[in-house]
Amino acid sequence: MHVMVIGGGLLGLTTAFSLRRHGLSVSLLEQETGPGRATSFANGGMLHASQANPWNEPGVFWHALKMLGKEDAALLVRYKALPSLLGWGMQFVRHSRPDRYLHNFEQNARLAAYSLACMRELRAAVGSDYDYSARGTLKLFRSPEAVAGAATMCRQLSEWGVRFEAVNGQRAVELEPALGRIESLLAGGLYFPDDEAGDAQAFCALLAGACVARGVRIEYGVKIDRLLRSGDRIEGVLGSRGLQTADAYVLAAGPWSAPLAAGIGLKLPLRPVKGYSLTLCAHGWAGRPGLPVIDDSLHAAVCPLGDRLRVAGTAEFTGFDLTLTPGRINNLFSLATQLYPDFAPHLDREAAVRWCGLRPMSSDGVALMGPTPLHNLYLNTGHGQLGWTLAAGAGQLVADQIARQSPALDPAPYQLARFG
Numbered sequence: 001m002h003v004m005v006i007g008g009g010l011l012g013l014t015t016a017f018s019l020r021r022h023g024l025s026v027s028l029l030e031q032e033t034g035p036g037r038a039t040s041f042a043n044g045g046m047l048h049a050s051q052a053n054p055w056n057e058p059g060v061f062w063h064a065l066k067m068l069g070k071e072d073a074a075l076l077v078r079y080k081a082l083p084s085l086l087g088w089g090m091q092f093v094r095h096s097r098p099d100r101y102l103h104n105f106e107q108n109a110r111l112a113a114y115s116l117a118c119m120r121e122l123r124a125a126v127g128s129d130y131d132y133s134a135r136g137t138l139k140l141f142r143s144p145e146a147v148a149g150a151a152t153m154c155r156q157l158s159e160w161g162v163r164f165e166a167v168n169g170q171r172a173v174e175l176e177p178a179l180g181r182i183e184s185l186l187a188g189g190l191y192f193p194d195d196e197a198g199d200a201q202a203f204c205a206l207l208a209g210a211c212v213a214r215g216v217r218i219e220y221g222v223k224i225d226r227l228l229r230s231g232d233r234i235e236g237v238l239g240s241r242g243l244q245t246a247d248a249y250v251l252a253a254g255p256w257s258a259p260l261a262a263g264i265g266l267k268l269p270l271r272p273v274k275g276y277s278l279t280l281c282a283h284g285w286a287g288r289p290g291l292p293v294i295d296d297s298l299h300a301a302v303c304p305l306g307d308r309l310r311v312a313g314t315a316e317f318t319g320f321d322l323t324l325t326p327g328r329i330n331n332l333f334s335l336a337t338q339l340y341p342d343f344a345p346h347l348d349r350e351a352a353v354r355w356c357g358l359r360p361m362s363s364d365g366v367a368l369m370g371p372t373p374l375h376n377l378y379l380n381t382g383h384g385q386l387g388w389t390l391a392a393g394a395g396q397l398v399a400d401q402i403a404r405q406s407p408a409l410d411p412a413p414y415q416l417a418r419f420g
């Protein structure tokens with residue numbers, strides 16, 4: 001059987017690799033000139049089962065309403081995006097009901113834990129030359145109320161196998177001495193020892209190489225304009241290299257999966273949510289941090305990648321617009337130095353790599369993986385803010401279903417059919 005994967009980001013590549021391991025013939029089509037050039041390019045760098053909670057947590061509707069149109073909000077909904085969010089937005093809000101939220105949180109947490117185990121197997125194939133580190137994640141809170149709220153979430157996580165340690169300011173500084181200057185501002189924190197970090201694009205490049213070495217045919221610079229449907233199956237894809245065909249197809253085109261699927265009458269509950277990152281050189285700063293840190297009150301994360309710091313954050317509903325808004329970039333500069341005041345004299349703003357990407361966000365906060373009503377079309381998309389964390393497990397889970405092998409996790413909670 002020949003399977004064609006559409007999309008060469010984290011999810012397309014892990015799927016292609018796992019399919020090939022099952023002995024299937026695999027090709028992958030990607031419109032960019034190399035692997036991991038879209039949303040997987042410069043994400044936050046953290047593989048964090050500890051942050052598996054969907055973004056549509058209880059109360060999200062009122063929060064989003066307050067933030068509507070506010071340029072400096074961590075979660076910004078632009079007025080122009082409202083029409084495209086109507087149906088999806090209602091589902092997003094519906095899934096913030098406490099019971100739904102908890103159910104979806106659990107699906108993410110279980111997949112994330114499985115995925116970290118699968119990453120170990122992938123590392124055996126690709127090595128760890130992607131600024132890999134396994135020092136855990138530290139999440140910081142600046143108010144006692146936030147610490148108390150987080151404690152509830154952690155009780156859930158520990159039931160699902162995610163280990164954590166509650167820390168005070170002093171312990172936080174012990175874990176990451178670069179936080180010393182802000183110790184007095186910290187109300188508490190949580191340390192998750194099993195989380196990992198790494199550069200997603202570098203990993204994509206290594207995995208693409210491993211795929212090719214094992215016989216996957218990867219074609220870059222091929223833009224798929226549309227899928228060709230005949231009855232309940234896909235006949236082929238039509239793109240910049242004409243008609244290309246296979247026995248089965250995996251749509252792993254990130255947020256662009258939705259318009260491609262819409263072209264064949266398949267509605268995916270998926271919208272792009274824009275986020276920004278800065279990659280800063282910290283080579284000259286002897287006291288630079290080594291531990292990925294999330295500052296809950298600043299809505300930002302700073303992740304060390306070798307001698308660079310990746311600062312990522314913010315969510316913006318603005319359709320497929322990839323404009324780098326200067327205000328939001330400046331905000332990230334300021335967040336980096338609020339967390340690490342000692343970094344300010346070493347910060348080279350000119351050399352900073354500014355980036356934004358579109359998270360493929362499903363309306364319930366759980367990815368869309370596996371079969372569709374078209375019997376030879378499969379999905380691997382919708383991993384939202386968790387695509388780096390979930391990629392290895394998601395690729396395996398989708399490949400298992402295509403190869404008719406029994407998956408390690410029940411695939412039903414991740415399938416499109418859950419939307420009825």
Ligand SMILES: Cc1cc2nc3c(=O)[nH]c(=O)nc-3n(C[C@H](O)[C@H](O)[C@H](O)COP(=O)(O)OP(=O)(O)OC[C@H]3O[C@@H](n4cnc5c(N)ncnc54)[C@H](O)[C@@H]3O)c2cc1C
Pocket residue numbers: 006007008009010011012029030031032036037038039040041042043044045046047048222223224225252253254255256257260274275276277312313356357358359360380381382383384385386387388389390
């Ligand atoms: C600011 C930011 C920070 C993040 N931080 C983290 C983090 O710390 N941890 C974490 O787990 N996740 C994080 N994420 C989420 C994660 O990066 C994404 O979920 C993940 O990259 C999605 O991968 P993907 O393969 O689905 O999509 P992509 O990487 O976008 O891959 C899809 C590919 O399909 C290709 N494609 C699209 N349309 C076509 C077409 N018509 N023809 C051919 N090719 C096509 C695209 O060019 C692209 O390469 C972050 C995201 C952002 C934006």
